Amino acid sequence: MAIAMVLGTGGVGSVIGQKLHTYDCFEKIILADRDTTFAKTLQGNTKNNRFEVCQVNATNVQELSAFMIEKKVDVTLNACNSVVNFSVLEACSIAGSHYIDMAADIYSPSGAKKSGKNSYEAEIDRFNQPFLDKNIAGVICMGVDPGAVNVFARWAMDRLDTATSIRILDADNGDVKGYRFAVLFSPETFFEELGAVPYYVKDGQVTSGRPLETEVEWIRFPDPIGLVKTYAVAHEEGVSLGIYPPFVKKGVRYSVFKYSISDKVYNIAKSLSLLGLDSWKKIKVDGVEVAPVRVAAANLPKPAQLGATVDGFSCVGAEVRGVKDGIPVEYFIYTMDNHRETYDKYGYSLTVVQTGIPPAVTAKLLVTGKIKERGVMMPEALAPDLIMEEFVKEGLNIFVEKRESKKWV
Numbered sequence: 001m002a003i004a005m006v007l008g009t010g011g012v013g014s015v016i017g018q019k020l021h022t023y024d025c026f027e028k029i030i031l032a033d034r035d036t037t038f039a040k041t042l043q044g045n046t047k048n049n050r051f052e053v054c055q056v057n058a059t060n061v062q063e064l065s066a067f068m069i070e071k072k073v074d075v076t077l078n079a080c081n082s083v084v085n086f087s088v089l090e091a092c093s094i095a096g097s098h099y100i101d102m103a104a105d106i107y108s109p110s111g112a113k114k115s116g117k118n119s120y121e122a123e124i125d126r127f128n129q130p131f132l133d134k135n136i137a138g139v140i141c142m143g144v145d146p147g148a149v150n151v152f153a154r155w156a157m158d159r160l161d162t163a164t165s166i167r168i169l170d171a172d173n174g175d176v177k178g179y180r181f182a183v184l185f186s187p188e189t190f191f192e193e194l195g196a197v198p199y200y201v202k203d204g205q206v207t208s209g210r211p212l213e214t215e216v217e218w219i220r221f222p223d224p225i226g227l228v229k230t231y232a233v234a235h236e237e238g239v240s241l242g243i244y245p246p247f248v249k250k251g252v253r254y255s256v257f258k259y260s261i262s263d264k265v266y267n268i269a270k271s272l273s274l275l276g277l278d279s280w281k282k283i284k285v286d287g288v289e290v291a292p293v294r295v296a297a298a299n300l301p302k303p304a305q306l307g308a309t310v311d312g313f314s315c316v317g318a319e320v321r322g323v324k325d326g327i328p329v330e331y332f333i334y335t336m337d338n339h340r341e342t343y344d345k346y347g348y349s350l351t352v353v354q355t356g357i358p359p360a361v362t363a364k365l366l367v368t369g370k371i372k373e374r375g376v377m378m379p380e381a382l383a384p385d386l387i388m389e390e391f392v393k394e395g396l397n398i399f400v401e402k403r404e405s406k407k408w409v
Helices: 011-020 035-047 061-071 082-095 121-131 148-157 185-196 236-241 245-249 263-275 292-298 338-346 350-367 384-393
Strands: 001-008 026-035 051-055 075-078 098-101 137-139 162-172 199-202 205-208 217-220 227-232 252-261 283-285 288-290 313-324 327-340 375-377 401-403
Touching: 001 011, 001 061, 001 350, 011 075, 011 350, 035 051, 061 082, 061 098, 075 350, 082 098, 082 121, 082 227, 082 283, 098 350, 121 375, 137 263, 137 350, 148 162, 148 205, 148 236, 148 245, 148 313, 148 327, 148 350, 148 384, 162 236, 185 263, 199 236, 205 236, 217 252, 227 350, 236 245, 236 252, 236 350, 288 292, 313 350, 327 338, 327 350, 338 350, 350 384
Parallel strands: 001 026, 001 075, 026 051, 075 098, 098 137, 137 375, 162 252
Antiparallel strands: 162 313, 199 205, 199 252, 217 227, 227 252, 283 288, 313 327, 327 401
C-alpha cells in the first residue's frame, strides 16, 4: 500500500483527497497546506478516515523533501498555484516521489518578454532527467483542461492515419446565484489566463495573439449549451498538442485552446488587464508589497464554496481532424455534466470535480504500476485507453462524436 500527499486543500485539493480515500491502494493520504482549515474539514467529514493533516510550506525545498522522505510519500499531488511547481518538483526528485500537478505557468516561448519561469516546457527541460534517474514519473498539467483533454486528443490521434488540427474547446453556461460576480475555479488563474498573450500553433509554428481578440469564433457545443462565442486563451495544451513530436509526425499543423466567456466577463477581464490587476508581479501599496491579481480576487467567493449556488452545464473536449483509410474523419471527445447534480453527488462544484478526478486517477495508476512511463511529461505522452476507462469509472462522463466525410454516389 502507498502513501499519497495532496499539497493544497482548496476545492480541487479536497476533491483529490476525497477520491484518493476511496482507493484501497493508499494506506494513508497526507493533506498538507499552509492553512489547514479545509483539510481539517475534509478529515472531520470522512468516516474511518486515513487522512493525516499537516502544515507544510511548499516553497521550502529542503524542508519539503525531508518531510516527504520521513513520511515515505510515494506520490505527491500538487494542487497549489503553479508558482510552487519548481520547488515541489525539486523536492520530489530528491525524495523519489511521483509528481502530479494540474497547471503550469502561462506559456511563453524562449526569449519572450514575459518568459514563463514555470512553463510546462521549463519543467520538462529541468526535471525530466532527474526523474528518469530516480525511475519516477512527473505528470504535469493533469487536470481537466489541460489534462483529460490531452488524453482525449491522444486517444483520437491513435485512431487516425494522419491528422491536421487539434482544438481544445471549453464552454460553460453555469449561472451562480447570490453573487454579483463569481469564478468557478481559482480567480487568480482565471484572470491571469484571460489577460495573458494567447499562444497557439498555426502552420506548424508557435504563434502569438492579442488577449481576447485572437481566433474569435462562434462554435456550437452539444445541447443544452449550444452556440457560444469563443476566444483563444493562454493554455498549455493549446501549444503542447501542436508541437508534440508524434503528433507533428502525423501531420498536425494547428492547435489551439478556445474558451467561451460572456460579455460581462469579457469586459471585466479587459478592465483588469488595462489596470494591470491581472498580474502576479508584486507592487508596493502603502508600504506593503502585494500581487495585484490577489487584490482583484480578494473579495470574490472561494470556488469551494460555490457548489450549491450554481446551475447549468459544463462541456470540455478535444476536437481532432484527420484521415483514416483515406476518409476525412473528425472526432470530438468531451466530458459534460450538470453543475447542480455534481454538487449534490460530491458536495463540490462541477469545475473542481472535473479538475480533481484526473490527477486522482493518475495517482492510483502510478502507484499500482499501470502507468509505465517515467520522466516528466504532459498527459498526451501517456497511453490513453486505460486512463479514459478509469475516468468513466470515477464519474467523469465521456462522450465521443465521430463524423466522416464521404462522397454521395
